[in-house]
Amino acid sequence: MPPTMLDGCGTAASHEFEDNWVPTQYYDPEFVARVDADLDKLAQLPAEWDKFGAPPISRDVIDAAKRFIRELPEHLAPRPYVTPLAPGNLQFEWQEGDRLLQLEFEDARTIRYLKWDPTEQMEDEDVFSAKRIELATNLIRWFIRGVENV
């Protein structure tokens, strides 16, 4: 079942909350469990899973990705695509049309991201520590804002 979109997160009774106002949330109580399940599937991939010599997905990377998903704010975003990568790592991807956000765990400690939106001429790529959840949250919010404006 797709996640349900809820408008607003309460009433904007006070201006002091405006800076933190979240116009849309993605109510999805199964978010963590379903992403976990996708990660568990990647953990089962044998060597050569891509038919070209890919190693199994690193257990450390799987565990780091699970920790990361649990630490994200609730109802932040729809479920990401969970994609295995040939070097034995993985990435979370959100895509809507040409708008794209990829958070790739290069290893258990490092995330390389790609923000991509041709209509905004956005082609931003960089790396950050997997512990920096607030930075990842801001990237995901960037993706969500663009989807809402379509």
Added chain:
Amino acid sequence: MSEGASRGPAVPPEEDLYRAVTVSNWWRNGRPTSAVFTAFGKHNKLSANIVSKTVVDDIVQRFPGCGVIQFNCGKARELGFDAREEPDPHFPDNAGHVHIYFDGTGKRKKAQQLAAEFCTVVREPQFGP
């Protein structure tokens, strides 16, 4: 000897290349995703085939159900993907085989995304359940 010196002959820029897409997660909305071009660290090379030396049905026969995409070698090289004629470790009779090394610096994911966008689809995959 550097890795570059130990590589096979460079594929001419006018050649096109085929690459098999063998993973269902790497195909979305009728197109390959940039994951098809991910190579770094110890796993820094990709397998592909020179179009002029390859029958596309042979690729599908080696990898049943796979998708096949095509892209220009010179354009890929501009993004940092260096194609070299080298033997296929899995299929020694595959005469048109190349390894593609990613030599770009820094913006690896951007290069992968651009490569995924400029390639054309030759065969849609038929991934099983």
